[in-house]
Amino acid sequence: MSMLFDEGLLLEDCTTAETIVRLRRLTLNDAPAIAAALSDVAVARNLTQVPHPYGLDDAEAWLKSVAGRRDMLAAGVSVDGVLAGVVAIDASGVTPELGYWLAAPFHGRGVGRLAVRAFVDFVFATTDVATIAAGHMLDNPASGRLLARLGFQPTGETEVCSKARGATVRIATSALARAAWVDGQPAIETPRLSLRMPTRADVAEIASAAEAPFGLATAPFAELALTADAQALVLRAAREMRPTNLSLILRLKDERTVVGGVGWRSVEPGVVELGFWLGAAHRGRGLMVEAARATLEAAFLGGGAKAARANCRASDWASRQVLIRCGFQWEGSTLVRPASGGSLAADRFRLDRDTFLSFREWAASDVRAFGG
Numbered sequence: 001m002s003m004l005f006d007e008g009l010l011l012e013d014c015t016t017a018e019t020i021v022r023l024r025r026l027t028l029n030d031a032p033a034i035a036a037a038l039s040d041v042a043v044a045r046n047l048t049q050v051p052h053p054y055g056l057d058d059a060e061a062w063l064k065s066v067a068g069r070r071d072m073l074a075a076g077v078s079v080d081g082v083l084a085g086v087v088a089i090d091a092s093g094v095t096p097e098l099g100y101w102l103a104a105p106f107h108g109r110g111v112g113r114l115a116v117r118a119f120v121d122f123v124f125a126t127t128d129v130a131t132i133a134a135g136h137m138l139d140n141p142a143s144g145r146l147l148a149r150l151g152f153q154p155t156g157e158t159e160v161c162s163k164a165r166g167a168t169v170r171i172a173t174s175a176l177a178r179a180a181w182v183d184g185q186p187a188i189e190t191p192r193l194s195l196r197m198p199t200r201a202d203v204a205e206i207a208s209a210a211e212a213p214f215g216l217a218t219a220p221f222a223e224l225a226l227t228a229d230a231q232a233l234v235l236r237a238a239r240e241m242r243p244t245n246l247s248l249i250l251r252l253k254d255e256r257t258v259v260g261g262v263g264w265r266s267v268e269p270g271v272v273e274l275g276f277w278l279g280a281a282h283r284g285r286g287l288m289v290e291a292a293r294a295t296l297e298a299a300f301l302g303g304g305a306k307a308a309r310a311n312c313r314a315s316d317w318a319s320r321q322v323l324i325r326c327g328f329q330w331e332g333s334t335l336v337r338p339a340s341g342g343s344l345a346a347d348r349f350r351l352d353r354d355t356f357l358s359f360r361e362w363a364a365s366d367v368r369a370f371g372g
């Protein structure tokens, strides 16, 4: 049976490593841009299903068919607000299959790599897909290069019919298995904790760890913890791409249980806001200091941040201690406005990269794959 994707996965945009390139939901209004791009034979000849000539009716029919399918997830690639292309996964067959194209003016500018990477990351993080298959025509080296850079491994060669060429073409097939994808994701090992990006498989564990979350939490998480919506946390983590944003869950190495979360989001160029939460049952053992120090190290050394900020509820003495033990300094008081309404008195803290590095007297953590 084919896989079905949750509705609403793309209700909000997905960011990529470059702020101007985003993945977004497609609407019928995209038909003219799609028709214009795919009527270019230079694009269509690299695809199997797109006929030539290709017109507005074809684009509209395709958009309608996609909107009605739950075994397919398709995203528009937006560059500076302009629809530049499409990336999609079709799960109607045995192995879900990736497809993508960009309009000719956007070729060769790195947009394909950013968009397809973000889409593949999003699919693995938010769905149960085990393996993603892909194929590129032998005379389309840009696509082959793009897949190889994302870790796709060759699986063979086959022949397909290209509608636009009206001929049979040789295709190199490849696949990316979930385990190989996981290996390429950001990871931090501290003495007692493994920090990884959350995926759909972690939802139940996150929910139970967050049941009584007020052990420790920076201000933005205090509100998240109230809603305790682990599914939303995973989705949000997947939408906000590294290195500008990163969300990790903390797992105890010996028991393998999820105990909390830590991460950062970019608030202004070069400045990240650190956020964390720890399940109440796991307080008092210095776990969050260990995780926060390692995460700051990743943000400063791998993520390119020059400074970090954090907001902590005024009444939360324990979270304040975590920040101070990482080298943060109190900057002033502020009000944070949770989405649930009202406002919360909070303290603002700041830590510069150089201060952190000179303050650091603990052993460096094992941090990997933090590049864009």
Ligand SMILES: CC(C)(COP(=O)(O)OP(=O)(O)OC[C@H]1O[C@@H](n2cnc3c(N)ncnc32)[C@H](O)[C@@H]1OP(=O)(O)O)[C@@H](O)C(=O)NCCC(=O)NCCS
Binding pocket: 042, 043, 044, 046, 047, 085, 100, 101, 102, 103, 106, 107, 108, 109, 110, 111, 112, 113, 114, 135, 136, 137, 140, 141, 142, 143, 145, 146, 149
């Ligand atoms: C394939 C496609 C999505 C690639 O996107 P892109 O933004 O043009 O590619 P990028 O700029 O991200 O480059 C991807 C890689 O291909 C390389 N590349 C780009 N053009 C190339 C060319 N003509 N020959 C060889 N390599 C090329 C780039 O150097 C880069 O490799 P690197 O990461 O090692 O530097 C885009 O060109 C496209 O839409 N083509 C038409 C439709 C299509 O082919 N779809 C895919 C069907 S499988």
